[in-house]
Amino acid sequence: MSSSIETLRPDLEKLIGKFQAEKDYYLSGDYREAQARVDFITPFFKSLSWDMGDEAGLPHHRAPPLGHADQSLPCRESLCSVI
Secondary structure, eight states, X not given: OOXXXXXXXXXXXXXHHHHHHTHHHHTSTTSOHHHHIIIIIHHHHHHTTOOTTOTTOOOGGGSOXXXXXXXXXXXXXXXXXXX
Protein backbone atom coordinates (compact mmCIF):
# COMPACT_ATOMS: atom_id res chain seq x y z
CA MET A 1 0.00 0.00 0.00
CA SER A 2 1.08 3.55 -0.63
CA SER A 3 2.23 5.98 2.00
CA SER A 4 1.42 9.41 0.54
CA ILE A 5 -1.57 11.48 1.63
CA GLU A 6 -2.83 11.58 -1.96
CA THR A 7 -3.16 7.80 -2.08
CA LEU A 8 -4.48 7.20 1.43
CA ARG A 9 -8.12 7.46 0.36
CA PRO A 10 -7.89 4.76 -2.36
CA ASP A 11 -6.09 2.47 0.08
CA LEU A 12 -8.86 2.92 2.64
CA GLU A 13 -11.56 2.48 0.00
CA LYS A 14 -9.94 -0.80 -1.04
CA LEU A 15 -9.99 -2.08 2.56
CA ILE A 16 -13.58 -0.93 3.05
CA GLY A 17 -14.65 -2.61 -0.19
CA LYS A 18 -12.95 -5.84 0.85
CA PHE A 19 -14.76 -5.76 4.19
CA GLN A 20 -18.15 -4.95 2.69
CA ALA A 21 -17.85 -7.75 0.13
CA GLU A 22 -17.63 -10.39 2.89
CA LYS A 23 -19.06 -8.51 5.86
CA ASP A 24 -21.12 -11.42 7.20
CA TYR A 25 -18.04 -13.66 7.34
CA TYR A 26 -15.81 -11.00 8.90
CA LEU A 27 -18.39 -10.41 11.64
CA SER A 28 -18.94 -14.11 12.29
CA GLY A 29 -17.30 -16.14 15.01
CA ASP A 30 -15.38 -18.05 12.34
CA TYR A 31 -13.21 -15.04 11.47
CA ARG A 32 -10.25 -14.82 13.81
CA GLU A 33 -8.44 -11.80 15.21
CA ALA A 34 -5.11 -12.96 13.80
CA GLN A 35 -6.58 -13.03 10.31
CA ALA A 36 -8.14 -9.58 10.81
CA ARG A 37 -4.66 -8.28 11.51
CA VAL A 38 -3.35 -9.77 8.25
CA ASP A 39 -6.35 -8.71 6.16
CA PHE A 40 -7.10 -5.25 7.54
CA ILE A 41 -5.06 -3.94 10.47
CA THR A 42 -1.56 -4.33 9.02
CA PRO A 43 -2.56 -2.96 5.58
CA PHE A 44 -4.26 0.01 7.27
CA PHE A 45 -1.18 0.96 9.27
CA LYS A 46 1.10 0.34 6.29
CA SER A 47 -1.00 2.84 4.34
CA LEU A 48 -0.06 5.33 7.08
CA SER A 49 3.65 4.49 6.54
CA TRP A 50 4.01 2.46 9.71
CA ASP A 51 6.78 -0.13 9.62
CA MET A 52 4.66 -3.13 10.52
CA GLY A 53 7.22 -5.84 9.81
CA ASP A 54 10.41 -4.10 10.91
CA GLU A 55 11.16 -3.55 7.25
CA ALA A 56 13.53 -0.78 8.33
CA GLY A 57 15.58 -3.45 10.10
CA LEU A 58 16.02 -1.43 13.27
CA PRO A 59 18.56 -2.79 15.73
CA HIS A 60 16.96 -4.41 18.75
CA HIS A 61 17.98 -1.55 21.09
CA ARG A 62 16.11 1.00 18.90
CA ALA A 63 12.93 -1.07 18.66
CA PRO A 64 10.03 -0.43 21.06
CA PRO A 65 10.36 -2.43 24.30
CA LEU A 66 8.51 -5.74 24.29
CA GLY A 67 5.37 -5.67 26.37
CA HIS A 68 5.11 -1.91 26.16
CA ALA A 69 4.24 -1.21 22.54
CA ASP A 70 2.81 -3.16 19.67
CA GLN A 71 3.74 -0.73 16.92
CA SER A 72 5.92 2.33 16.46
CA LEU A 73 5.51 5.38 14.25
CA PRO A 74 8.77 6.68 12.78
CA CYS A 75 9.30 10.42 12.73
CA ARG A 76 12.17 11.44 10.51
CA GLU A 77 15.18 9.54 11.91
CA SER A 78 13.81 8.82 15.38
CA LEU A 79 10.87 7.16 17.07
CA CYS A 80 7.89 9.53 17.50
CA SER A 81 5.30 7.43 19.25
CA VAL A 82 4.42 3.90 20.21
CA ILE A 83 1.10 2.22 20.83
